[in-house]
Amino acid sequence: MFRGQYDNDVTVWSxxxxxxxxxxxxxxxxxxxxxxxxxxxxxxxxxxxxxxxNQTGLSQPKIIPIDRHxxxxxxxxxxxxxxxxxxxxxxxxxxxxxxxxPYPISRLVWNLGNKMQISTQRYDRRPHGVGLLLAxxxxxxxxxxxxxxxxxxxxxxxMAIGNRSQGAHTYxxxxxxxxxxxxxxxxxxxxxxxxxxxxxIDEPLKLSIGIVGKDQPFKILSNAESLxxxxxxxxxxxxxxxxxxxxxxxxxxxxxxxxxxxGPSDQGNAPTSQPSHSDVTPVTSGNQINDNKSS
Amino acid sequence: xxxxxxxxFPDYKVPGVQHVDFSxxxxxGGSIVAIAGDDFVVIAADTRLSSGYSIHSRDQSKxxxxxxxxxxxxxxxxxxxxxxxxxxxxxxxxxxHTHMKTMTTDAVAQMLSIVMYNRRFFPYYVSxxxxxxxxxxxxxVYSYDPIGHCERATYRxxxxxxxxxxxxxxxxxxxKNQNLSADQLPPLTKERAVAVASDTFISAAERDIYTGxxxxxxxxxxxxxxxxxxxxxxx
Numbered sequence: 001m002f003r004g005q006y007d008n009d010v011t012v013w014s015x016x017x018x019x020x021x022x023x024x025x026x027x028x029x030x031x032x033x034x035x036x037x038x039x040x041x042x043x044x045x046x047x048x049x050x051x052x053x054n055q056t057g058l059s060q061p062k063i064i065p066i067d068r069h070x071x072x073x074x075x076x077x078x079x080x081x082x083x084x085x086x087x088x089x090x091x092x093x094x095x096x097x098x099x100x101x102p103y104p105i106s107r108l109v110w111n112l113g114n115k116m117q118i119s120t121q122r123y124d125r126r127p128h129g130v131g132l133l134l135a136x137x138x139x140x141x142x143x144x145x146x147x148x149x150x151x152x153x154x155x156x157x158x159m160a161i162g163n164r165s166q167g168a169h170t171y172x173x174x175x176x177x178x179x180x181x182x183x184x185x186x187x188x189x190x191x192x193x194x195x196x197x198x199x200x201i202d203e204p205l206k207l208s209i210g211i212v213g214k215d216q217p218f219k220i221l222s223n224a225e226s227l228x229x230x231x232x233x234x235x236x237x238x239x240x241x242x243x244x245x246x247x248x249x250x251x252x253x254x255x256x257x258x259x260x261x262x263g264p265s266d267q268g269n270a271p272t273s274q275p276s277h278s279d280v281t282p283v284t285s286g287n288q289i290n291d292n293k294s295s
Numbered sequence: 296x297x298x299x300x301x302x303x304f305p306d307y308k309v310p311g312v313q314h315v316d317f318s319x320x321x322x323x324g325g326s327i328v329a330i331a332g333d334d335f336v337v338i339a340a341d342t343r344l345s346s347g348y349s350i351h352s353r354d355q356s357k358x359x360x361x362x363x364x365x366x367x368x369x370x371x372x373x374x375x376x377x378x379x380x381x382x383x384x385x386x387x388x389x390x391x392h393t394h395m396k397t398m399t400t401d402a403v404a405q406m407l408s409i410v411m412y413n414r415r416f417f418p419y420y421v422s423x424x425x426x427x428x429x430x431x432x433x434x435x436v437y438s439y440d441p442i443g444h445c446e447r448a449t450y451r452x453x454x455x456x457x458x459x460x461x462x463x464x465x466x467x468x469x470x471k472n473q474n475l476s477a478d479q480l481p482p483l484t485k486e487r488a489v490a491v492a493s494d495t496f497i498s499a500a501e502r503d504i505y506t507g508x509x510x511x512x513x514x515x516x517x518x519x520x521x522x523x524x525x526x527x528x529x530x
Contacts, residue, residue: 065392089389089392093385093388093389094385097381097384097385
């Protein structure tokens, strides 16, 4: 939506009292594929949906581990997310080194919000075009925080952001009251089912699942673990009138042997090629406009 | 270690005046022994922390677990030890974030050397021995001087009783000065390495006042790190 003359500069207000540049930055989050975050008493889960892989390269990472007690799932411009991830990692590491304790998460996101706000008020900066879902577990329990380009930070029971996340969001709202009492497996399954609403119905999901909780340092599930959860959770809702009996078989396509480092969730190997800004727009992905900048 | 003492400037000495010079270093005592085998490495350190003729603690471990395959034994000035091991841990975590894998023992060895040399003109007063499994799964022992000179060896003793222990290891592990031909040398087993390490410490506790109380032994294999404790003389 082009909003006219007051949108060229982040330091310019519109007559209605809006900052259009910041609002445009929020649109960038919607360009990235969906992310879902939810928590129970003892576990916080983030699930990221991968774009379909193009023929030339691997998918960009959706989940970035920050510290033993916190990890983030990103939607939007990956390069901006990397910078924020680097900041969070440095903060957590120096805090842990100085105080021999994990950085309390509410303070961490508060500081992040303050840092992001600067770029919404300076003429020589632009807002970060990425939305984050933070999953954390500290002495106050499990947390899901949503951070947006507007520098707003929200403490959430559950949240979905990114492209076509409204369906996921509705699912989460419907089941939100049951989450605090779910077992770990049930919670992960809820996350998978929520995010399936954001995927195209015809294809099996390629997901990245990150978990953190009591006695569980932040971990991205391996390809094998993630697939086994997808198999055991029931396939996306039958109310959408699709015969999903082919689903478990189709998941076999995503099985990788241990040596194969092409799996999107396999964070154990250093990625051999990550196209951060490849100039060639692949022919197969018709729907994505900013294919290689956002994920 | 006090190179800026009043002794350097005899003209400034005033009769009857007491000069108290500050020394940034202090020796907190302790000894370390490490022995490497074909698929294991044993590192042992005593648990006495002292200062002059006083004892700070009889139960302070000098072994720092850096990863599931690497243990750093540090003795000397305790404050420098804590600072150095904290720094190495931070650097290893940063490596893991960037490269998405744990640092190998060889990489830690090199990094430690660099970190120590960076303080060439105000050294860490620490005697380091790094023990771990290298990338081929073989035992590795790296020993350091205070400014980071690094050397890989099969066995090494460091700390206040280092000079007492090293010759014993030379004879018992290296079979030096024994009239044994090459084919008579038995391969080093884990049990023998632990036994020799334990015995050398018992001997060290007899003669070195800074070594004693108990010794903590870490045995690193592909299955993980096993810990054992042996009591020593408390005097």
